[in-house]
Amino acid sequence: MQIAVIGAGYVGLVSGACFAEFGIEVCLVDTDASKIEALKAGRMPIYEPGLDKLVADNAREKRLRFTTELATAVNGVDAVFLAVGTPTRRGDGHADLSYVFAAAEQVARAAKGPLVLVTKSTVPVGTGRRIKQLVREARPDLDIAVASNPEFLREGAAIGDFMRPDRVVVGVEEGETGERAAEVLRRLYRPLYLIERPVMVVGLETAEIIKYAANAFLAMKISFINEVADLCEKAGAHVQDVARGIGLDGRIGRKFLHAGPGYGGSCFPKDTLAFARTGQDLGAPLQLVEATIDINDRRKKAMADRVIAACGGSVAGKTVAVLGLTFKPETDDMRDAPSLDILPRLIEAGATVRAFDPEGMSHARQILPEGIHYAKGALDAAKDADALVVLTEWNEFRALAPQRLAEAMRGKVLVDLRNLYEPKLMREAGFEYSSVGRP
Structure with a gap:
């Protein structure tokens, strides 16, 4: 053929x-x-x-x-x-x-x-x-x-x-x-x-809705667990254990229940928005999808404030190291990545930003504001930094030795927005460590 x-x-x-x-x-x-x-x-x-x-x-x-x-x-x-x-x-x-x-x-x-x-x-x-x-x-x-x-x-x-x-x-x-x-x-x-x-043969309209409904449902799971993470922080609960506890239910499933800074990429942001607009046009509003979009937009904007709060309420004159720029690991895609909301806000607040991503830096240079310093590696980004933020869960960041990070940095603030590290180990290394939805 x-x-x-x-x-x-x-x-x-x-x-x-x-x-x-x-x-x-x-x-x-x-x-x-x-x-x-x-x-x-x-x-x-x-x-x-x-x-x-x-x-x-x-x-x-x-x-x-x-x-x-x-x-x-x-x-x-x-x-x-x-x-x-x-x-x-x-x-x-x-x-x-x-x-x-x-x-x-x-x-x-x-x-x-x-x-x-x-x-x-x-x-x-x-x-x-x-x-x-x-x-x-x-x-x-x-x-x-x-x-x-x-x-x-x-x-x-x-x-x-x-x-x-x-x-x-x-x-x-x-x-x-x-x-x-x-x-x-x-x-x-x-x-x-x-x-x-399985190969499903359906009508044209059905196939078109299946695609949007699938992406909207997965995006909804992400926004849901992010809201649950906020509740866990207030209540002293552990969002990863909550996610596992509900994800083991076969009706729910474990995938897309990882709390973090919000979803991005080439599909979820534009597809949820288009799906919501279609519902409005046809007189069948998709209120859960609309809420998912709103939660995610607010989530990404709130993450910069979380970093600033961890730095004592101000990042003016401070150097902030950022690990990860792409919306997820194993891609160079920067479209609607949380970094596009977080980094400009830190720069506006007076921070000097040093960033590293294994694959996304060439694209990042084209769309992020000028003034960001792009490092050669994770430890190079962390060198003399007052604070470090994890934005993308690349495997090479998981393997970083806490002590080596601590030795490279000037300050000891570590904001882990992907829950890569064990809180106990990071605190033993001397970090003022904060993560998402974990006590």
Whole structure:
């Protein structure tokens, strides 16, 4: 089988490389010529563990190729996947679908024969129907089936998520056209049948809502446990034990119950906002989702005040070391990371900030305020610092010896917003240690 993937960003690149690993011939298309040239040269535009090898192996075997020529890429393929961006639209919080619609029209005009046009991008309910209308207007002579195949890839674990997913969701139209689209997608995902991974075939609207509902529910779990952490601090309870106590209940589950500075990244912030706006537009307000968004926004802003309070109420003239800038470990993604709220606030309050992140500093330099000093490593960031803040739970930070940290720093304030360290050990090392939701 042959497919084209439009968009060489995170979703498109990972999906295209994984489909190629299934043995499918994949052509990856992007309008950014520099990105395509970098991929041809083996340079990855994003950091994702194992992606560079996966791309190199499949490019060498001629199963994966890259181009800026959309018309050439879609000629003779069985399916075209749309994996372009759907950022938050300025002013109203809705998903900006202009890239999706433009790509769909370009595919329709370039197609030489029947194909299945699949939205891999995260799109609000009703988008598939609108795409069907657009392609019918552009090419009334051509049979183009429209389908939805939302992605559920975690940054830092995306390859494993694609190759061994919890489920694959396929949304199709009614009737014969939908059945044809479902059959093409079943064939593409055939390797997963061999490992007994479920493939759900549902309606277009259902598939679109599944994606948003999944992300909103996970974001809600994060905001919930963050509020519980605040209660634990007031009551003298231990939020990690609370999370384990409720997470062992099979109806609840243990994942996404880690208290911290709030969620970020490329999915949860924009998807919860778009989902809430869709509910408002359709007259079915999603009040839990709206509350989740509000809690998370307030959470990230409150974390800087927590650091300032730990420093005695003022950081003016003090050096604050920050470990971790990305929204989570094993990625270089800075989108909506808590650091984007916390660091500017510390600088405004008069602090000198020294920061280190294993993968995110090149992106951080582009979007964080000037004046941040970027260190060569964790201990370099901590050198002569009055206070140290842990923002991202990279494994290399977990392994830091408390005594070495204490020796590097001038002060002894340590604010652990990811609960990486044992309070007893940090206090024995001389730190004025505070964490999240732990007595």
